[in-house]
Amino acid sequence: MSDCALCSAAGPVQMVAVDPVGDIALCATCAAGLGGAVAPDPHWTCLQSAIWSENAAVQVAAYRLTHALRAEAWAAELLESVWLDPDLLEQAQAQPIAAPTTSAHRDSNGQALVQGDTVVLIKDLTVKGANFTAKRGTAVRGISLVADNPDQIEGRVNDQRIVILTQFVKKS
Ligand SMILES: [Zn+2]
Numbered sequence: 472m473s474d475c476a477l478c479s480a481a482g483p484v485q486m487v488a489v490d491p492v493g494d495i496a497l498c499a500t501c502a503a504g505l506g507g508a509v510a511p512d513p514h515w516t517c518l519q520s521a522i523w524s525e526n527a528a529v530q531v532a533a534y535r536l537t538h539a540l541r542a543e544a545w546a547a548e549l550l551e552s553v554w555l556d557p558d559l560l561e562q563a564q565a566q567p568i569a570a571p572t573t574s575a576h577r578d579s580n581g582q583a584l585v586q587g588d589t590v591v592l593i594k595d596l597t598v599k600g601a602n603f604t605a606k607r608g609t610a611v612r613g614i615s616l617v618a619d620n621p622d623q624i625e626g627r628v629n630d631q632r633i634v635i636l637t638q639f640v641k642k643s
Pocket residue numbers: 475476477478479480497498499500501502
């Protein structure tokens with residue numbers, strides 16, 4: 472299986488436990504979201520179909536993410552219209568995603584970074600193990616926050632997903 476169970480993105484996926492229902496394969500963005508790094512982003516429109524999945528774990532994951540985004544009009548509407556098996560709904564609601572109110576990730580100027588931001592590199596970075604240098608001034612679009620390390624973000628440079636230290640980027 473190489474497609475994300477929530478957004479159908481092809482590419483590297485990781486197995487993520489959706490307690491207590493089961494494991495699903497998720498892309499980095501969806502996995503980070505389920506881990507709490509969820510912020511309003513067009514990416515999450517994928518939940519509008521995922522929440523109707525026949526796979527219980529996918530449904531529960533989609534429900535939790537939609538619930539975390541309920542300040543968004545589409546998410547609030549979706550929560551009202553969706554029907555989940557009552558037992559499943561209870562499980563989905565029992566473990567809400569604790570959405571971070573303020574991000575701990577800051578750029579070189581101390582500006583808060585959120586999932587999906589575009590940043591610019593402020594110095595040349597040698598990418599270990601990838602044999603290239605990411606040049607100063609390179610824009611990195613659609614970053615993800617590394618959930619357990621506020622000093623790190625992930626982004627795509629030269630078609631490779633790399634980890635970047637927040638001290639070397641500036642929000643654009
Ligand atoms: Zn995904």
